[in-house]
Amino acid sequence: MAEKITSREADYSQWYIDLVRSAKLADYSDVRGCMIIRPNGYAIWEKMQAALDRMFKETGHVNAYFPLFIPESFIQKEADHIEGFAPECAVVTHGGGEKLQENLFVRPTSETIIWSSYKKWIQSYRDLPLLINQWANVVRWEMRTRLFLRTTEFLWQEGHTAHATRAEAHEEVMRMINVYKTFAEEYMALPVIMGRKSESEKFAGAEETWCIEAMMQDKKALQAGTSHNLGQNFAKAFDCRFQSKDGELEYVWATSWGVSTRLIGALIMAHSDDKGLVLPPKLATRQVVVIPILRGDKEMVVEHAQNVVDSLTADGISAFMDAGEQNSPGWKFAEYELQGIPLRIELGPRDIDKGVCIVARRDNGEKTTLNLGASLPGELQKLLDTMQKAMYAKALDFRNTNTFEVADFGEFREKIDHGFLVAHWDGTPETEEKIKEETKATIRVLPEDQDLVDRFDMLTPGTCIYSGKPSLRKVIFAKAY
Amino acid sequence: MAEKITSREADYSQWYIDLVRSAKLADYSDVRGCMIIRPNGYAIWEKMQAALDRMFKETGHVNAYFPLFIPESFIQKEADHIEGFAPECAVVTHGGGEKLQENLFVRPTSETIIWSSYKKWIQSYRDLPLLINQWANVVRWEMRTRLFLRTTEFLWQEGHTAHATRAEAHEEVMRMINVYKTFAEEYMALPVIMGRKSESEKFAGAEETWCIEAMMQDKKALQAGTSHNLGQNFAKAFDCRFQSKDGELEYVWATSWGVSTRLIGALIMAHSDDKGLVLPPKLATRQVVVIPILRGDKEMVVEHAQNVVDSLTADGISAFMDAGEQNSPGWKFAEYELQGIPLRIELGPRDIDKGVCIVARRDNGEKTTLNLGASLPGELQKLLDTMQKAMYAKALDFRNTNTFEVADFGEFREKIDHGFLVAHWDGTPETEEKIKEETKATIRVLPEDQDLVDRFDMLTPGTCIYSGKPSLRKVIFAKAY
Numbered sequence: 001m002a003e004k005i006t007s008r009e010a011d012y013s014q015w016y017i018d019l020v021r022s023a024k025l026a027d028y029s030d031v032r033g034c035m036i037i038r039p040n041g042y043a044i045w046e047k048m049q050a051a052l053d054r055m056f057k058e059t060g061h062v063n064a065y066f067p068l069f070i071p072e073s074f075i076q077k078e079a080d081h082i083e084g085f086a087p088e089c090a091v092v093t094h095g096g097g098e099k100l101q102e103n104l105f106v107r108p109t110s111e112t113i114i115w116s117s118y119k120k121w122i123q124s125y126r127d128l129p130l131l132i133n134q135w136a137n138v139v140r141w142e143m144r145t146r147l148f149l150r151t152t153e154f155l156w157q158e159g160h161t162a163h164a165t166r167a168e169a170h171e172e173v174m175r176m177i178n179v180y181k182t183f184a185e186e187y188m189a190l191p192v193i194m195g196r197k198s199e200s201e202k203f204a205g206a207e208e209t210w211c212i213e214a215m216m217q218d219k220k221a222l223q224a225g226t227s228h229n230l231g232q233n234f235a236k237a238f239d240c241r242f243q244s245k246d247g248e249l250e251y252v253w254a255t256s257w258g259v260s261t262r263l264i265g266a267l268i269m270a271h272s273d274d275k276g277l278v279l280p281p282k283l284a285t286r287q288v289v290v291i292p293i294l295r296g297d298k299e300m301v302v303e304h305a306q307n308v309v310d311s312l313t314a315d316g317i318s319a320f321m322d323a324g325e326q327n328s329p330g331w332k333f334a335e336y337e338l339q340g341i342p343l344r345i346e347l348g349p350r351d352i353d354k355g356v357c358i359v360a361r362r363d364n365g366e367k368t369t370l371n372l373g374a375s376l377p378g379e380l381q382k383l384l385d386t387m388q389k390a391m392y393a394k395a396l397d398f399r400n401t402n403t404f405e406v407a408d409f410g411e412f413r414e415k416i417d418h419g420f421l422v423a424h425w426d427g428t429p430e431t432e433e434k435i436k437e438e439t440k441a442t443i444r445v446l447p448e449d450q451d452l453v454d455r456f457d458m459l460t461p462g463t464c465i466y467s468g469k470p471s472l473r474k475v476i477f478a479k480a481y
Numbered sequence: 482m483a484e485k486i487t488s489r490e491a492d493y494s495q496w497y498i499d500l501v502r503s504a505k506l507a508d509y510s511d512v513r514g515c516m517i518i519r520p521n522g523y524a525i526w527e528k529m530q531a532a533l534d535r536m537f538k539e540t541g542h543v544n545a546y547f548p549l550f551i552p553e554s555f556i557q558k559e560a561d562h563i564e565g566f567a568p569e570c571a572v573v574t575h576g577g578g579e580k581l582q583e584n585l586f587v588r589p590t591s592e593t594i595i596w597s598s599y600k601k602w603i604q605s606y607r608d609l610p611l612l613i614n615q616w617a618n619v620v621r622w623e624m625r626t627r628l629f630l631r632t633t634e635f636l637w638q639e640g641h642t643a644h645a646t647r648a649e650a651h652e653e654v655m656r657m658i659n660v661y662k663t664f665a666e667e668y669m670a671l672p673v674i675m676g677r678k679s680e681s682e683k684f685a686g687a688e689e690t691w692c693i694e695a696m697m698q699d700k701k702a703l704q705a706g707t708s709h710n711l712g713q714n715f716a717k718a719f720d721c722r723f724q725s726k727d728g729e730l731e732y733v734w735a736t737s738w739g740v741s742t743r744l745i746g747a748l749i750m751a752h753s754d755d756k757g758l759v760l761p762p763k764l765a766t767r768q769v770v771v772i773p774i775l776r777g778d779k780e781m782v783v784e785h786a787q788n789v790v791d792s793l794t795a796d797g798i799s800a801f802m803d804a805g806e807q808n809s810p811g812w813k814f815a816e817y818e819l820q821g822i823p824l825r826i827e828l829g830p831r832d833i834d835k836g837v838c839i840v841a842r843r844d845n846g847e848k849t850t851l852n853l854g855a856s857l858p859g860e861l862q863k864l865l866d867t868m869q870k871a872m873y874a875k876a877l878d879f880r881n882t883n884t885f886e887v888a889d890f891g892e893f894r895e896k897i898d899h900g901f902l903v904a905h906w907d908g909t910p911e912t913e914e915k916i917k918e919e920t921k922a923t924i925r926v927l928p929e930d931q932d933l934v935d936r937f938d939m940l941t942p943g944t945c946i947y948s949g950k951p952s953l954r955k956v957i958f959a960k961a962y
Contacts, residue, residue, distance in 0.1 A: 027598070027601075029547070029548045029594065029597075029598065030552060030555070030594075030597050031548045031550045031551070031552060031585065031594070034548035034549070034550060035548070036545065036546070036547050036548065036598055037545055037546040038545055039543035039544065039545045039613060041545075042543070042544050042545045042546055043543070043544070045546075046544065062520035062523070062524070063520065063523050063524070063527065064517065064518055064519055064520045064522075064523045065517070065518040065523055065526075065636060066510065066517050067510045067512045067515035067516070067517065067634055068515070068549075068587075068618055068620065068634050069512045069515060069571075069634070070512070071511060071512060074511070087577065087578050088577055089576070089577075090550075090573045090575070090576040090577075090585070091573060091574065091575040091576065092571045092572060092573050092574075092587065093572065093573075093574045093575065094571070094572040094574065095570070095571040095572065095622045095633075096568065096569055096570075096571075096622030096624070097567075097568050097622075104512065104571070106549075106573065106587075113510065113511075113512070116510075116511050117508070117510065117517055120508075132520065136618075137549055137617075137618065139549065141576045141577030141578075143577070152576075153548055153549050153550070155546060
């Protein structure tokens, strides 16, 4: 068993680190800012990858792989892009024992290396759209790192698409941010607010960045995914033109979109508790642990427990047994709570006599008595579904309870540590910057979710809470990871 | 449609490059020696990954992820390892705009960074075995590159395991080389010879390297996978000890094993022909293309073709239709032959009248008439299975036909361009080196496959074909990729 986890109340940051380490999800490596994703953490990433990859393919995308290295001259071709990324790059200056003629940047993102290929692949409107995704590692030299949330190297997927018109590119941007929203809500049980970023917060090189933002248990915001409309910026930087149906030579329209191993951090921070990890059933590699209570005829108990595992496995539920005698049932309960196994089945000789077993839910500790036999897999599947939905409902309720509309900057200052603040903003980067300087809060998103827009009457003009100038709409401010 | 492919007979190397480019499998990037794996090529890698990953998990392994960067001092901890790998490393000297205090090597392989973690994770025999695999990119600064076969950056998996005894480590080495052999033979339809490498050819830092070697259509050898017994070399380099059951402090025993995107090159070189790619059905993302012959009532023909696609899809066969009118059936036949779709179904109005369709196999061009209706998916599955086996049998026959035993060095010189040569060798690196200098042939493998050992009476001592000194066994020489 692992060392004790600090409680969330005592120290939320320490709780997070303790949990990630105790549950063996990740650890810092001996390389500055780089993490090791341990098997328990990587298993979550594999489940995320499988679901996302399927959703990408269902929306017409294919996977490819582009080089890790980007020539310095490529990064420099798009002005905003170089300004945003060059300072945080790792640079290869030597290879094969010799100094390189041109430095190579380890990719911080792949727009430039990919558009230098698209230029070769795209000649005509018949070559469009090009809908490619890549699963890869990227490197951004971070000063302050935090496991999963911000590390020098991380894993992600980056979609890079090419289109014949601005409208098609916009459609793609929206399609993918909605794929992310669906994934976050249905798989991660994580409610997210979808909308645009302000100019200051958008991607370096994009015309528009769309995002999904989630609330963590400390009421801070976490950006969980982004989808960028790159306009013709990269096509112009790499001179990528195509012959349109009308025979005109036009620049190609681009999008890019990505989510990363940061999502694992979001998952932990949104749902887990002082006992350890709480995993939504859809992202749990192991969904049910069966713990035989070894009293009386031990062999008989283990045999029944094995039968339960077998019947669940046959029904597509991922189950395993811990029949080890060196640890007590209590130790096992704690260990699998730490690991976030969604359901625990306790099975002792008296339960077997009665033809029942006790099932405990990881999210709320609720215990249910279920009959052994043919109906058990179906009942457990129902419990898993219920738990998945309950986790989402709980997180949504938490976010709603901690989202406040504020009318003036005094109220803003008072409430900024207590959640998401809905407020009018005059639309200028200057006001945004001043609010950030004074409160550390940033504009997280200009929401487009209809329910939220309606609830807070977001699109009716008003007065900026900071400058008193006219405001076209309300936005969401929060402190963020 | 793509440009014409050079024939294998005219120029085998050019044929390979033409094929890889025409079938849009991969392309060189603007970064020296780095390739772009295009969607058609990456789809093969995804099929390979899925099968291998399943086999790794079935043998008890889990996935994790370790950092891309390795501090220079780590690489230097194992003497043979640094000698083998340092000269071909890419080196990061700057990060975040500043010169680094210690250079970081981009991983050429991950033993050192992984064993620096294992040292922290392993205290007792209870922590063993540790059975971890990683899917990752690696970089080796290659002077001469060839798409898939030898590139500066490539994708691979690397297993790194830790064991309590030498015997357990050896068992793991053998288990994994056999997993690779099974994968090569059953999925890639590629016969391989399993055995040990000579001292000169083994992995830098290993006690023993086991490998699988395959023959390409130009009769050259290609190393398709390796499994290394690392002894206690890395445990000693990183001072990784564990408390044994007897309470003794002992060094941990290690293995590592890997296959890479090189396998895609092997697959192409072993099976493909002058028309393009030939893919074994088990590694084809798209197994059947249905081409409606658009004469007479076109809508009716397309509807029937769509029914065929639907019935195959429902049965788990991956099928698609090309009903486009801009290209002729002949153009489509050529295009999907180039792409290596295993089966092609031709369906015209007269076929529909007769209730049949024509099925063409990609590997040998054989055409079969099959009845439309409920029996079709089953019949096609049979054809796919038959094709998978036929491809293996053909490749095995080719290898057997081109494997010769040679009795002296004169015969060796004569036949070395014609296949694998079975010959006695005195076991010294000096003789190995001289043969290499004079003929460019290397010892590919000291075979352990029983059938091959028996066929050539490999383990009976004799006389070295080069030095005339005593030889303990026969080995296999060949020119290699």
